[in-house]
Amino acid sequence: MHAAGGTYREAMPSAHPPVLNPAQQRVLDQLGASGDGDRPAASEDLGPRLRADLEAGLAPLLAELGPDEDLTVSKHLLAQVHGCEGKLLAEDADHEFVVSVPIARGTIAHKAIELGIHWRGEAAPLDLVDEALARLTSSESWLADWLQTCSESDRAELRASAGDRVSKFVECFPPLLPKWRPVTESRLLVDLLGGRVRLNGKVDLTIGAARGRQAGKVIIDLKTGSPSPAHRDDLRFYALLEAVRIGVPPRLIASYYLDAGEARSEPVTEPLLDATVARTIDGARRVVDLRNGTVAPTLRPSYACRWCIALPTCEVGRRHLRVADVDAVDDLEVV
Numbered sequence: 001m002h003a004a005g006g007t008y009r010e011a012m013p014s015a016h017p018p019v020l021n022p023a024q025q026r027v028l029d030q031l032g033a034s035g036d037g038d039r040p041a042a043s044e045d046l047g048p049r050l051r052a053d054l055e056a057g058l059a060p061l062l063a064e065l066g067p068d069e070d071l072t073v074s075k076h077l078l079a080q081v082h083g084c085e086g087k088l089l090a091e092d093a094d095h096e097f098v099v100s101v102p103i104a105r106g107t108i109a110h111k112a113i114e115l116g117i118h119w120r121g122e123a124a125p126l127d128l129v130d131e132a133l134a135r136l137t138s139s140e141s142w143l144a145d146w147l148q149t150c151s152e153s154d155r156a157e158l159r160a161s162a163g164d165r166v167s168k169f170v171e172c173f174p175p176l177l178p179k180w181r182p183v184t185e186s187r188l189l190v191d192l193l194g195g196r197v198r199l200n201g202k203v204d205l206t207i208g209a210a211r212g213r214q215a216g217k218v219i220i221d222l223k224t225g226s227p228s229p230a231h232r233d234d235l236r237f238y239a240l241l242e243a244v245r246i247g248v249p250p251r252l253i254a255s256y257y258l259d260a261g262e263a264r265s266e267p268v269t270e271p272l273l274d275a276t277v278a279r280t281i282d283g284a285r286r287v288v289d290l291r292n293g294t295v296a297p298t299l300r301p302s303y304a305c306r307w308c309i310a311l312p313t314c315e316v317g318r319r320h321l322r323v324a325d326v327d328a329v330d331d332l333e334v335v
């Protein structure tokens with residue numbers, strides 16, 4: 001991989017390059033750049049133009065916000081509003097954020113992967129997870145309180161599921177050379193319109209960096225489960241934030257599916273960024289209108305109805321599940 005301009009051989013001239021298994025080699029083949037042809041140069045005005053387009057589209061929203069109200073737009077909010085708007089409003093009304101093992105798992109695993117990058121010698125995945133648990137338990141992290149008070153069984157389940165994620169990552173990814181500038185849980189922020197609107201994202205893993213105006217970074221989201229078009233939209237949003245933030249977009253965006261050991265990647269082009277600007281503006285407008293109650297929510301029933309907190313009172317969702325999945329509704333009737 002030439003993510004940051006160094007091969008294994010260049011980075012470790014006195015050592016034998018590690019022997020890669022086929023899955024690791026596939027990652028190199030899929031995500032590595034083969035030459036300057038894979039590193040398009042961004043035009044000088046790309047970042048400022050994207051920012052100006054976003055601000056022009058979002059500016060009318062300021063009149064709809066309260067005087068002290070700001071709007072934060074994340075990939076999660078955009079996925080919500082472009083999914084079922086009834087679900088978005090139900091989750092808005094349910095203010096309580098409850099940490100659970102599935103929510104905590106990603107943060108622990110990413111911390112463990114980050115420690116693994118800088119660890120001297122080889123570390124077992126569960127040792128990295130234990131160290132990550134210890135560090136985050138005594139940190140200022142949003143997770144610290146939960147980690148300090150969760151039950152022993154939750155902690156054991158968290159350790160096991162984060163360990164599974166880290167093991168699969170170590171198995172499938174070539175060892176990440178510090179020279180490639182790997183960064184985990186990288187926060188991306190873009191403040192627009194004097195800070196009244198903030199675009200906010202956190203990327204699981206980035207490798208590489210731009211060289212001048214030449215794209216070089218690869219943005220990677222680590223996923224369990226099956227591919228979904230929503231994952232691609234999430235990554236496009238990150239690519240937009242990166243392009244506005246530093247003026248050069250990432251070279252490639254990729255979802256890496258740990259269970260399947262395969263990546264789905266996409267090069268970042270200007271039309272892709274323009275489409276993402278439009279999706280971001282549409283989504284933000286719709287969020288403000290829904291929250292102000294000036295439009296009625298459009299219900300879009302899907303597989304996600306299964307986990308929707310509005311399901312007990314949502315006839316549309318119940319009907320959908322009745323047709324698509326009898327068991328889920330049968331369970332609900334019993335409850």
Ligand code: SF4
Binds near residue numbers: 300302
């Ligand atoms: S149950 Fe389904 S249709 Fe109803 S609000 Fe939830 S996601 Fe939307």
